[in-house]
Amino acid sequence: MSDTDKRFLALALSLGRRGQGNTWPNPAVGCVIVRDGRIVGRGWTAPGGRPHAEPQALAQAGPLARGATAYVSLEPCAHHGQTPPCAEALIAAGITRVVAPLADTDPRVSGRGFEILRAAGVEVSTGLLAEQAAHDHAGFFLRAGQQTRPWLTLKLASSFDGRIATATGESQWITAPPARRMVHALRARHDAVMVGAGTARVDDPSLTVRDMGVTRQPLRIVISRRLDLPLSGQLARTANEVPVWICHGPNTDPSLTSAWTGLGARLIPCALNGRQVDPTSALHELGRLGLTRIFCEGGSTLAASLLHADLVDELIGFTAGLAIGAEGLPAIGALGLAHLPEAPRFALSETRALGPDIMHRWLRVPA
Template identity: 70%
Template sequence: MTAQDDDRFLGLALSLGRRGLGRTAPNPAVGCVITRAGRIVGRGWTQPGGRPHAEVMALAQAGAAARGGTAYVSLEPCAHHGKTPPCAEALIAAGIARVVAPIEDIDTRVGGAGFAMLRAAGVEVTTGLRVAEAMEDHAGFLINREHGRPLVTLKLALSLDGRIATATGESQWITGPEARRQVHAMRARHDAVMVGAGTARADDPALTVRDLGISHQPVRLVVSRRLDLPLMGQLARTAADGTVWICHGRDADPQLIEAWQGLGARLIAVEGRGRQVDPAPMLTALGAAGLTRVFCEGGGALAASLLGADLVDRLVVMGAGLALGAEGQPALGAMGLDRLAEAPRFTLRDTRPCGGDVITLWDRAPG
């Protein structure tokens, strides 16, 4: 195989893995391509719920054709016995002669052990290709394993002058239908969609993925220190499906706790900070619950608390061509900054038009 072939087939494995984003937590969304004599004989990606793993799916499709072939995997094959046997072991048993993967799995149960197991069995291992792409695709899983919390993407839909609603609270719709469709696609690639209590009370959102032909739904997550959310709203009426989670303060009203639990919501009690839930222990609790990718849609107080605690990894800004004036509601609540040096900074990754709006994508600035 040539270096060009390796790059092409590993690129395909990465693209297959992206099919699982938002569906495989707490496991990574891995893709696998198996080739023999330059021809693809098996393809697979991590299935909903995190198993079967990508390698197992690809090996099942390849069958006997896998023997002597090359497996392109978007992350180091696992080496530990969990609910399924190690993928490295499955590759060896199938007679795979070579494995190409971009990066190690930093999970303490793997951490190079998968590659070591393969090499010990005489399988050639090639690493270091498409590293940046793999780090991007697996960012949620890697952050969860390294920091114990999910990756946080903050989305802001705002006017030219940085407002998210009029003075009366009207916000539907600042951006156009094309931008809103993009939001649904972004929701689908995350494990959970998160809003603050103010947004839940003002907008009565469903927080679902709609109009994309997608059957799965992310966790619908609300952050409410006092748990004072509408008990007759959309979230309450649909909580029985098990996808409504609420992070609340430990001092929330016991009657409200009982009411939401009775509706079927999953409640997560965390420490408070002033009038809000402390974002750091909240995200740690969500990471422990298995979430790896959270898509936050505000409002201003929650967004400000996450930014102020330096817990936003990616920022999506959807800018609309209208102005609402100083009386409009700002995109961010108070952050208590006195100096520019204290402000969280982001690096521009991409800018693109979307209907009549503009989407800018930002990453946390290095350092």
């Protein structure tokens, strides 16, 4: 495959990322139709997961799709659902070549889309930018695969010495506006924003995306064993406007169950791990309900439980140039480690300056 193939497929991948956070439970796919070196159609998965990227790009291309090449960021679907298979749509439009980085892991597709195309005489090229595409679709693959859970990004905004609040609980604001704006952009690229009950009680967060022009807000998720969250807080007051899901333990107070249900929240029973909601159970339930990408903003107890359970796929830190001291609240709660080899490790993926702060992104180190 040529550098031209790489350029057009990279564009398809970038278009697909525009849908991240908006397409669950479907993958966020991008498609570019090229004829005689000129782009004649492009599209990406619409909010809610439909229409898919390929029919939108084909509609834009019209008759110019005949004899063209389709660059798609994931194997075209092969199953009949609410819409016909995209592989068949490409064939019907007269596409003669398809370039896609890798196969879909969904068992309803998993190579069948490529088989349908090849059987119809369409040339299929795969493997280009596969690693990049695998990262883009990691949440969809995790949910559709054996782990049956969403991709989890853990965000920590802390002082230079790893504190997220003073001893009195003051935390606004450790980082400056550029870092906080980036957090809103990251929220927008995830299906849901998640916090623990302590953060919900102390900070009274809205967990919405603001000043970014989004039309579809991510879900808000709270992990709360007893449902003992403020019924007059921002989450409660806006539960009918932006969905609130609460992962809780068994035997909750019936009056709290009734109150939160009445406010419009969705209650999700989960197993316990000791005295806390088991994070593995919670993520499996959230995956069962269709979520593919979750952005967790703490607090320290929830962060520790997710790390201890080896559920964090991506770690994003925002570090400010101030020191709070040992009496401050640590960004990560107790992990109970006795030896360094037991510590969860991540590989540095990116660093950048954001105003006076530093953002650093880390990815899970494969076992």
